[in-house]
Amino acid sequence: MRSSRVPTACVVVTLTVCAVVACGDDDEGNQPAVGGSAAGAAGAAAGAAGANSVAGQGGRGGEAGANSGGTSGELEEVTIQFKATVGDKAFACGQVYEGQGTAETTVVPHDLRFFVQQVRLIDADDNEVPLVMDDRPPFQSSEVALLDFEDGSAECANGNSVLNSTIVGKVPPGNYVGVVFSTSVPEELNHADPTTLPAPLQAGGLTWGWLFGYRFIVAEMMAPAHHGGVGGAGGQGGEASGGGGAGFAAGGAVHQAGGAGSGHHPSSPGGLFHLGSIECSNSEEPNFDAPPTTSCAKQFRNEIRLEGFNPSGSVIVADIGKLFSGVDLSSESTCHSFSGAACPVLFTAVGLDYETGDRTDGQTFFRVEQ
Amino acid sequence: MGRRSSELSNRRLVAGSLALCAAGVFAFTAACTGRSENPDASAAGGGAAASSGGHREDGGEGGHPSAGGAAGAAGGDAPTPVDLYDWQLPPGFPKPVVPANNPMTPEKVELGRHIFYDEQLSGNGSQSCASCHQQALAFTDGLGRAVGSTGELHPRGSMSLGNVAYTSTLTWANPLLLELERQALVPIFGDSPVELGLGEQAELEMRLAENEVYGELFGRAFPEQPSPITANNAMKALASFQRTLITGGSPYDRYQYLGDTSALSAAAVRGAALFSGERLECFHCHLGFNLSDHTNYADKAFFDEPFHNTGLYNLDGAGAFPEPNRGVQEVTGEPGDMGRFKAPSLRNIAVTAPYMHDGSIDTLSEVLDHYAAGGRTIEDGPYQGNGSESPLKSNLVRGFALSDRERVDVLAFLESLTDEEFLVDERFSNPWRAP
Numbered sequence: 001m002r003s004s005r006v007p008t009a010c011v012v013v014t015l016t017v018c019a020v021v022a023c024g025d026d027d028e029g030n031q032p033a034v035g036g037s038a039a040g041a042a043g044a045a046a047g048a049a050g051a052n053s054v055a056g057q058g059g060r061g062g063e064a065g066a067n068s069g070g071t072s073g074e075l076e077e078v079t080i081q082f083k084a085t086v087g088d089k090a091f092a093c094g095q096v097y098e099g100q101g102t103a104e105t106t107v108v109p110h111d112l113r114f115f116v117q118q119v120r121l122i123d124a125d126d127n128e129v130p131l132v133m134d135d136r137p138p139f140q141s142s143e144v145a146l147l148d149f150e151d152g153s154a155e156c157a158n159g160n161s162v163l164n165s166t167i168v169g170k171v172p173p174g175n176y177v178g179v180v181f182s183t184s185v186p187e188e189l190n191h192a193d194p195t196t197l198p199a200p201l202q203a204g205g206l207t208w209g210w211l212f213g214y215r216f217i218v219a220e221m222m223a224p225a226h227h228g229g230v231g232g233a234g235g236q237g238g239e240a241s242g243g244g245g246a247g248f249a250a251g252g253a254v255h256q257a258g259g260a261g262s263g264h265h266p267s268s269p270g271g272l273f274h275l276g277s278i279e280c281s282n283s284e285e286p287n288f289d290a291p292p293t294t295s296c297a298k299q300f301r302n303e304i305r306l307e308g309f310n311p312s313g314s315v316i317v318a319d320i321g322k323l324f325s326g327v328d329l330s331s332e333s334t335c336h337s338f339s340g341a342a343c344p345v346l347f348t349a350v351g352l353d354y355e356t357g358d359r360t361d362g363q364t365f366f367r368v369e370q
Numbered sequence: 371m372g373r374r375s376s377e378l379s380n381r382r383l384v385a386g387s388l389a390l391c392a393a394g395v396f397a398f399t400a401a402c403t404g405r406s407e408n409p410d411a412s413a414a415g416g417g418a419a420a421s422s423g424g425h426r427e428d429g430g431e432g433g434h435p436s437a438g439g440a441a442g443a444a445g446g447d448a449p450t451p452v453d454l455y456d457w458q459l460p461p462g463f464p465k466p467v468v469p470a471n472n473p474m475t476p477e478k479v480e481l482g483r484h485i486f487y488d489e490q491l492s493g494n495g496s497q498s499c500a501s502c503h504q505q506a507l508a509f510t511d512g513l514g515r516a517v518g519s520t521g522e523l524h525p526r527g528s529m530s531l532g533n534v535a536y537t538s539t540l541t542w543a544n545p546l547l548l549e550l551e552r553q554a555l556v557p558i559f560g561d562s563p564v565e566l567g568l569g570e571q572a573e574l575e576m577r578l579a580e581n582e583v584y585g586e587l588f589g590r591a592f593p594e595q596p597s598p599i600t601a602n603n604a605m606k607a608l609a610s611f612q613r614t615l616i617t618g619g620s621p622y623d624r625y626q627y628l629g630d631t632s633a634l635s636a637a638a639v640r641g642a643a644l645f646s647g648e649r650l651e652c653f654h655c656h657l658g659f660n661l662s663d664h665t666n667y668a669d670k671a672f673f674d675e676p677f678h679n680t681g682l683y684n685l686d687g688a689g690a691f692p693e694p695n696r697g698v699q700e701v702t703g704e705p706g707d708m709g710r711f712k713a714p715s716l717r718n719i720a721v722t723a724p725y726m727h728d729g730s731i732d733t734l735s736e737v738l739d740h741y742a743a744g745g746r747t748i749e750d751g752p753y754q755g756n757g758s759e760s761p762l763k764s765n766l767v768r769g770f771a772l773s774d775r776e777r778v779d780v781l782a783f784l785e786s787l788t789d790e791e792f793l794v795d796e797r798f799s800n801p802w803r804a805p
Contacts (some may be wrong), residue, residue, distance in 0.1 A: 158561050160569055193552060195571065195602035203571035203601050209556035211701065212546045274562070279703030282545055294546055297703060336562070338700055339693060 075132060075170035078311040080119060080179065082165045083369075084112055084149035086221075087321035094154035100221065100271075100321055101329030107270055110156055110220035112149040112320055113206060114183045114275075118303075119145075121171055121311065122178030129176070131169035138199035139164040143186050146200035147318070155222070171311075179309040179316065179368075183275070183350065184216040184301040190277060191294040208276050211338070212294050215276045216301070217350065219320050221329065222270030271324040272334040273346045275300055279338075298357035300337060302350050309368045316366055323349050323365045460618025461627040462659050464667040466535035469549055472606045474613065477591040480801075482611025484587055485604055487800040490577050491558065492519040493567030499557065499608070500800065502528040502565075506793050508718035509615065514729020518565040525563070525694045527729040530722050532792060533715055535613035538666040538675040542727040543697040543711045545675055550609035571601045578604060617717050617792040618659070622783070634786050641783025644776055650741070652780075654766045655713035661787070662715040677710035678764040681745020681757030682726060689762030692753055695728050708762055718792065720785045734784055738777060744769025 084091035086100065091112060098106045120128035133142050140146065145167045150156040185201065190213040194203040206215045279297035306316065326345040327333040335343035347354035351363030455474035457465065468474055485491065486499045497519040503509035509531035516524035526542055534540070540547040547553045557565040558574065568574050578584045579599050591607055592598035622642070624633035634642070646653040655663050655678060663676050677698045683691045691697060691709040698707035711727050725731045731740060740746045744767055745757030758769065772780070792798070 158564075158569065193602070194555065195600070195605055203555050204559040204569050204573070205571075207555065207559055209552070209560055210541070210544055210547065212552075279701075280546060281702050282548070338703065339696075 074172055076173050077134075077168065077170050078121075078131070080131070080167040080169070080311055081315045082147050082167075082318060083315050084165075084318045084320060087319065089321075091149055091318075091320060093150050093152070093156035093159075096224065097221070097321065101324050101327055101333070103328045103330040105223060105269070105329035107221040107329055108155050108224050109150065109320070110222050110270075110272075111159055111218045112220070112318070113159070114147050114217040114219075114318070115144050115185050115200070115206070115214065116147060116167060116181050116183055117144040117186055119167060119169065119179065119181040121174075121176040121309075122180060122305075122307075124175050124177055128180055129171050129174065131167070131171055133167065133169040135198075136168055138162070138202075140167060140200065141198045143189065144201065146206070149318070155224075176310050178305065178307045179311075180303060180305045182301050182303050184299075185214045187277075187296075187299065187301075190214055191280075208274070211276060211278065212280060213277050213296070215274045217273060217275040219273045219323055220271065221320060221324060222268050222272070223329070269329065269331055270333065271327055271329050271342065271346075272336075272340075273323065273342070274336050275347075275350065275352075276337050277301075298337075300347075300352055300357055301359075302352045302363070303359050304351055304363055304366050306366060306368045308370070313370055315369045317369050318366055319364075322367075325349075325364070457614075457616070459616065460623060462623075463616065463618055464659075464669070466613055466616075467666055467668050468613065469551065469609075472551060472609060474610055475591065477587075477593075478607045478610040479614050480611075481584075481587040481591040482607035482609065483798070484583065484801050485578075485608050486611055487802055488581075490581065491566060491568065491574065493564070493569065494519055497566055499554075499566070502557075503531050505795075505798055506721075508532050508617070508721050508788075508793060510722040512723070514724045516565070518563055519567045520564045522563045524565065526727050527724070529714060530718060531612055531615045532617040532717050532789070533660050534615060536660050536665050536667055537662070537712070537715070538664045538673060539712065541712075542714075543677060544701050545677075545698060546701060550612050551605045554605050554608045574601050574604065575599060615792075615798055617789040619791045620717065620789040621786040623789070625786075635782055637779045637782035638786040639783075640776075641779035641781065641786075644780050645783055649770050650772070650780070651766050651768065651770070652741070655764075656716050660715045661717055662713055664712045664714070677707070677712055678766075679709035679711075679760065679762045680741070680767050681760045681763040682730070682740065683709060683748070683753055684745070684755035684757045684760040684763075685753060687755070687759070689760040697727075706762065709760070710762075716784065716787055718788050720788050721793065734781055735777065738772060738780060741767060742770055742772050 086095075086097045086109070089095075089097065091109060093109050096106060096108055098104070100107045119131040119133065121131060123129055133140055133145060135141055136145075138146075139148070146164060147167075148159075148162060148164045150159040151163055152159045152161045189197060189201055192201075194201060194207050194214075201214065206218055207213075208215045277296035277299045280294045281297075282293050308314065309316065323346065324333070326349065327342045333342040334340040335346045337343065344354045348360065348362065349364045351360055351365075352358070353360050455476075457474075459465070472478075486503075489495055489498045489501075491498060492501075500509075501519075502511045502513075502516045504511055509528075511528045514527055516526070516528045518524060529542065534550065538548075539545055540550065540553040541556075547556075558568050559566075559571075561567070561569075568577075578588070584599060588598040588603060588607075592603050595603070618627075621633040621638070624630040625639075644650050645656075655676070657663055658665055663674060666673060666675075679689065679697070685692060689708055694700070696708055698710040699705065701707075719725075720734065723733060725734070725737050731737050731746075740757075743758055745760060745763055747756045747758065748754050757763065758767075
């Protein structure tokens with residue numbers, strides 16, 4: 001299986017990067033001075049390597065080393081713990097979840113991954129204290145982290161076996177009572193050539209090639225009978241249901257193109273949500289020797305603010321059941337950000353106004369558990 | 371008359387090419403000194419660029435030359451300067467645009483040719499780029515809509531890669547896709563729809579590394595790099611190969627550019643005149659050496675990337691096209707971009723049926739019906755509507771009368787645009803296949 005090879009590579013990647021990490025951290029001029037940050041970062045990276053080898057389950061394994069490296073600084077390492085659920089049940093590929101969406105549909109997960117950046121902890125005085133993120137490839141760089149809850153199994157075959165449910169970083173010691181973050185990719189990285197970017201921003205994965213960016217959130221839960229089309233190693237030809245072709249049929253002169261069936265997600269009942277910046281354009285005459293000057297009218301970068309979060313005891317829950325609770329999963333309820341009938345409801349659930357792109361209060365995707 | 375006016379524009383093109391050659395040395399110098407603005411580095415931002423080199427499993431030495439390390443990349447990929455590449459351009463063809471960070475070399479072209487034809491670079495090993503871009507069909511697939519490696523039906527048809535080096539933007543309707551190096555990531559990694567269906571960059575690099583043939587090919591193409599098997603280099607090689615897919619040897623070219631008056635039938639000559647006349651208006655969008663207004667080349671004064679709504683659909687009386695095929699509007703979100711698509715080159719058009727972005731017209735004769743009607747009317751079904759009444763339709767699609775004889779003439783002209791040699795040229799064929 002192709003996916004099984006990925007984590008092996010990740011371990012190697014992590015080790016090679018340690019030396020680079022130190023330099024990167026030192027160059028971060030916008031953060032408080034960090035005594036011994038190089039050693040601390042190296043320790044954290046080593047810890048991450050340990051986590052990788054068990055597919056992200058042991059995210060705290062490297063903490064001892066990291067802390068010992070960072071003792072001379074003013075910052076202490078914290079791990080922001082996430083978990084994914086479908087309502088009250090743990091999210092896992094291959095599981096079946098009943099009663100989802102407005103029509104109480106039975107669905108199976110196809111994907112759940114999202115990027116997180118600009119993490120800040122809120123102290124007792126309501127100050128936002130930035131989390132200095134370690135380079136922890138392949139899951140996080142100093143600027144953005146990938147939370148990955150699909151393991152490539154069952155209907156999640158488009159993904160890979162690697163999992164990640166933590167963000168590791170440093171903050172001054174203190175009493176923290178909340179957390180703020182954005183489920184997005186920094187704009188200055190979003191449109192660059194992914195083959196040149198550090199993990200987790202690499203080609204493939206959550207890239208959104210034709211829209212020149214990344215999908216910030218990919219969340220998919222589909223009806224079990226219509227989970228075909230991804231084929232995987234078996235190459236089974238995507239369940240030639242003819243749905244795609246039939247959907248395209250029209251009277252008169254229109255040619256019914258293609259006899260092959262379509263595994264294309266939009267033809268399947270269930271929920272699909274791909275969040276990303278849209279309405280992009282090359283605003284000036286293109287320069288072929290530079291990256292595209294893409295600017296997007298709708299950035300769709302939210303801000304999630306959760307109270308009652310303390311890194312030492314709290315968990316941030318990403319509830320995909322809640323995310324899709326307002327849409328009818330017995331029909332095709334998709335949102336590709338640039339189109340899709342389910343967009344207004346799903347955007348509200350992640351704290352965005354679909355029409356304006358403005359940030360809104362009242363997101364429901366995330367909550368805190370102690 | 372059509373011929374004469376075309377000849378004139380041809381001379382202009384040649385003159386422009388000569389001027390370009392004179393400026394070539396300067397252009398290359400500028401490219402080299404401009405390395406500090408290496409797109410990889412500036413795009414990635416400070417810390418990201420600094421660390422990107424070290425993230426590759428094969429880039430243990432930190433400063434991976436290809437992975438955005440600006441200093442490492444400087445000149446490293448350029449054993450042969452761009453202007454020394456032997457394009458073997460047909461008469462009348464200007465030089466293509468080549469990104470400064472990926473100058474053409476025969477070694478990269480050969481590597482790219484292997485990648486283009488390698489089925490191991492699809493998720494389930496069933497397809498290569500060439501599965502949907504078949505040489506015998508001018509690098510199309512004969513389908514109305516492409517079918518990916520997992521059987522998923524693409525919303526759109528595979529475009530011909532003939533003269534892809536000259537198209538201003540790539541694919542049917544995406545103003546953002548300017549470089550083949552970036553575009554190739556879409557079919558390789560895209561999952562909506564799945565085309566080749568590779569999941570991750572690391573997987574591509576592993577599959578390349580597993581085939582010992584690539585060790586040598588990458589080494590020759592990127593000789594200054596200690597560990598050249600990277601996705602970034604693979605995209606550069608793929609782009610280089612595709613830029614060599616130049617087609618300009620049709621009977622029309624022999625007649626037009628080489629003065630071979632026997633190359634075209636009388637019908638085709640009459641058809642050319644109709645094509646270039648103000649009644650049919652075809653030439654407004656299908657003009658110039660590449661028979662497309664969506665054409666770019668080195669030293670072109672202006673960058674043009676027109677897109678047109680031809681009245682193919684009008685679902686709601688307001689010009690709506692069916693999802694998920696709404697043209698440029700899907701990218702820009704601008705309501706006025708609904709249904710705007712690129713006018714592709716008409717070269718080899720007789721072998722690239724069916725037609726339009728969604729393959730919804732089977733034959734060239736029916737394409738003429740669509741334009742003669744000033745837009746297509748669909749009588750019933752979900753796509754019912756009168757395209758000729760679309761408020762978003764190009765004002766050049768006005769409809770025209772066409773006699774039966776004239777129809778035969780225009781079709782004869784379109785058929786004269788087939789470059790038979792291009793369809794069998796060994797340089798573009800599958801290198802993995804025993805000769």
